[in-house]
Amino acid sequence: MDNRFKAIVQGFKNYVFPNKEVEEVAHQRASICAACPSAVETMMKQLLPDDSIKEIEGLKCSDCGCILSAKVRQVFESCPQNKW
Numbered sequence: 380m381d382n383r384f385k386a387i388v389q390g391f392k393n394y395v396f397p398n399k400e401v402e403e404v405a406h407q408r409a410s411i412c413a414a415c416p417s418a419v420e421t422m423m424k425q426l427l428p429d430d431s432i433k434e435i436e437g438l439k440c441s442d443c444g445c446i447l448s449a450k451v452r453q454v455f456e457s458c459p460q461n462k463w
């Protein structure tokens with residue numbers, strides 16, 4: 380399994396089944412993403428609500444294409460601009 384696939388699986392698992400440590404890191408990353416011009420709207424807002432981290436709900440990273448609610452909740456991939 381390559382790292383990108385592992386990141387997607389882990390990110391969505393942690394999105395569906397949140398745990399405290401992951402959420403703490405996710406909040407820190409999300410505040411950086413929310414201020415980044417590469418965070419762009421998708422059609423996913425209704426499909427993938429993020430009640431825990433509203434600031435990135437429905438957004439994706441236009442650099443890597445990842446849905447941010449999953450991206451910030453995994454350990455295999457970092458920010459493509461090295462912001463986190």
Ligand code: SF4
Nearest residue numbers: 412415417418440458
């Ligand atoms: S992952 Fe990095 S490049 Fe992508 S939106 Fe977040 S801060 Fe910006």
